[in-house]
Amino acid sequence: MMDWRAIWLSARLAASTTAILLVVGMPLAYWLAFSPRRWKFLAQAAVALPLVLPPTVLGFYILLAIGPRSPVGALYARLTGGMLPFSFQGLLLASVLYSLPFTVQPIAAAFAAVDRKLVEASWCLGVSRMATFRRVIAPLARPGIATGAVLSFAHTMGEFGVVLMVGGNIPGVTRTVSISIYDQAQALNYAAAGRTSLFLLAISFTALALTYALQRRFWSLWPTS
Amino acid sequence: MANELICRCRKRLASGFELDADLRVPLGESPVTVLFGPSGAGKTTLLRLLAGLDRADSGEIRFRGETWYDSARGIHQAPQQRRAGFLFQDFALFPHLTVARNVEYGAPRGKRKGLLEAFGLAALAARFPREISGGQQQRVALARALAAEPALLLLDEPLSALDAAARARTRHELRRALLDGGVPAIVVTHDRTEAVALGDWMAVLADGRIRQAGPVREVFRHPADAQVAESVGVENVLPASIVAREGGLLTLQIGPARLECVDAKDAFQTGGAGDCPVWACIRAEDVALARERPRDSSVRNRLAGRVQSVLVEGPLARVELDCGFPLVACVTALSAGEMGLKAGETVYAAVKATAVHLTE
Known part of the structure; x- marks a missing residue:
């Protein structure tokens, strides 16, 4: 029997994370792609950090940062009456930070690849920076944006260490699919673990195949510059 | 309101090249001004300063009494505020938009109907930029710039992306289109034939400095100094x-x-x-x-x-x-x-x- 509850929770978490990351990640990617600031490399390194940091380390710091004694945790408790650690919201926050580079890097690369002259041409036609972003940069960077979304979704679906540190293992609240697999394997229930693993494998492969298919279509559509 | 463009600007590039341009264009007498000079003279740099795409280190730019840039007063208008249409060497048409969408791109709402017909581009409306010839791309780029109702048009080597045959054909078309557009234009070129064919007035730029400015034939006939004579080719x-x-x-x-x-x-x-x-x-x-x-x-x-x-x-x-x-x-x-x-x-x-x- 597959743990549908855990799968559903993971899907919800991945979808919310991706949505938040698109909103947060686009302006960040824009800044990384176009800012002339000299210390930009520091921000780039900070964004990329989750790629190399052990998930447990990241999870540990997030746990400290959102605990009830931290300013963030205290503020959250005052506003909502709840606590961030071992809750879906806390998990969501951790996922967003953990998957940040998976969204921001492909999008920033796609923004930077947009011919600078097209952007300048738009400005000289009297079109504002915001509208230029909407009408020129975003459409031309669409495959990069799609890649960022797919990667952060797939990455969140499969995350384990951070979830364990921040979310624990509460069925229906923080028990995600990868933790469910771990539990099943620990309980020597290999058949169930195998089914759930296969399901996750299929999802990951589909997501990646989709990403590459999108990119291939992109190049055949716009082979310029 | 003096009908002129005044530009006194200094700009040092990372390469060490320094532009120190002092230029005054009487827009009334000169529908088309040619900014002439050998490559590396700073023509494109000056054009980008005028458009507001780059910011000078010091100086001022005034267009018809309007201050576009003034380092002393800390004024630097964005390209959007200046409304100086810019034609890039390779036209920079939006590859994801059709010809119709390109031309309408910067046009004020409510004035988008009939634009293509007015510019004689109706036949190309549904095509994408990559599907049309270089000469057609140039016409689309010019139409797009004019449709945005610019106060001034800046053209960076507008014919250089075309092959020789198309260039000869397009020169006179371009001159006519610029006059019909009714917008004063500044055209960058290093080609004498182009300068004579397109311009009424011309400024010679060499080593980052304006060496001479005046009516085109005047400059060609009486180069102010040897350097100008050399750059206009002693033609x-x-x-x-x-x-x-x-x-x-x-x-x-x-x-x-x-x-x-x-x-x-x-x-x-x-x-x-x-x-x-x-x-x-x-x-x-x-x-x-x-x-x-x-x-x-x-x-x-x-x-x-x-x-x-x-x-x-x-x-x-x-x-x-x-x-x-x-x-x-x-x-x-x-x-x-x-x-x-x-x-x-x-x-x-x-x-x-x-x-x-x-x-x-």
């Missing part, structure tokens, strides 16, 4: 009229003399004698000199002239002749020495018919 730009057209050759009247040139295109109509004024451009290097009147030569044009001056510059000698009109020849210093060229002597100048280029 012979001669007022001429077409007096006959026969067998693929045109006969020109230049002062008291007649020259033949190849009838390259149908752009010049001849009616009665002498009623079609054109400019004949002859490169000084294309003028050969001889002591005796050349006989049995394939060269169509042989002119007697009096040597006005001989100026030796390194391996070359610049010889000014009076053939009834001023003609400059550039020969090797060795030949000039062997021929013993001196002021006041009579020589014969030979110019091949293919070396005479006409422009309106």
Whole structure:
């Protein structure tokens, strides 16, 4: 029997994370792609950090940062009456930070690849920076944006260490699919673990195949510059 | 409100190149101003400062009394505020939009209908930029810029992306389109033929400085200094009229003399004698000199002239002749020495018919 509850929770978490990351990640990617600031490399390194940091380390710091004694945790408790650690919201926050580079890097690369002259041409036609972003940069960077979304979704679906540190293992609240697999394997229930693993494998492969298919279509559509 | 563009700007680039331009363009007298100079002179840099795409280190830019840039007062208007249309060398059409969408892109809402028809681009409406020719892309880019109703149009080497044949065809079209557009234009070029064909007024830029500015023919005829003379190519730009057209050759009247040139295109109509004024451009290097009147030569044009001056510059000698009109020849210093060229002597100048280029 597959743990549908855990799968559903993971899907919800991945979808919310991706949505938040698109909103947060686009302006960040824009800044990384176009800012002339000299210390930009520091921000780039900070964004990329989750790629190399052990998930447990990241999870540990997030746990400290959102605990009830931290300013963030205290503020959250005052506003909502709840606590961030071992809750879906806390998990969501951790996922967003953990998957940040998976969204921001492909999008920033796609923004930077947009011919600078097209952007300048738009400005000289009297079109504002915001509208230029909407009408020129975003459409031309669409495959990069799609890649960022797919990667952060797939990455969140499969995350384990951070979830364990921040979310624990509460069925229906923080028990995600990868933790469910771990539990099943620990309980020597290999058949169930195998089914759930296969399901996750299929999802990951589909997501990646989709990403590459999108990119291939992109190049055949716009082979310029 | 003075109808002029004033630009006094300094800008140092990362490469160490420094632009120090002092330019004043009387927009009323000059619908099309040519910014002329060799590559690396700073033409594009200056154009980008005018557009607001780059910011000068110091100075000011004023357009019709409006301050676009003033370092002392900390004013730097964004490109959107200046409304200076910019035509990029490779046109920078939006690849994901059709021709129709490109042209409408910057046009005010409510004025988007009928734009394509007005610019004669209706047939291309649904095509994408990659599906049309270079000449068509150029027309689309110009239409897109004009549709946004700019106050000033800036064109960066607008013909350089076209092949030679399209360039010759497009020059006069572009001039007409710029005049029809009714927007003052500044055109960057390093091509003399283009400068003469497009501009009313011209500013010569060399090594980051404006060396001379004035009506195009004035600058070509009287270069202010040697550097300007060198950068405008010491060309012979001669007022001429077409007096006959026969067998693929045109006969020109230049002062008291007649020259033949190849009838390259149908752009010049001849009616009665002498009623079609054109400019004949002859490169000084294309003028050969001889002591005796050349006989049995394939060269169509042989002119007697009096040597006005001989100026030796390194391996070359610049010889000014009076053939009834001023003609400059550039020969090797060795030949000039062997021929013993001196002021006041009579020589014969030979110019091949293919070396005479006409422009309106």
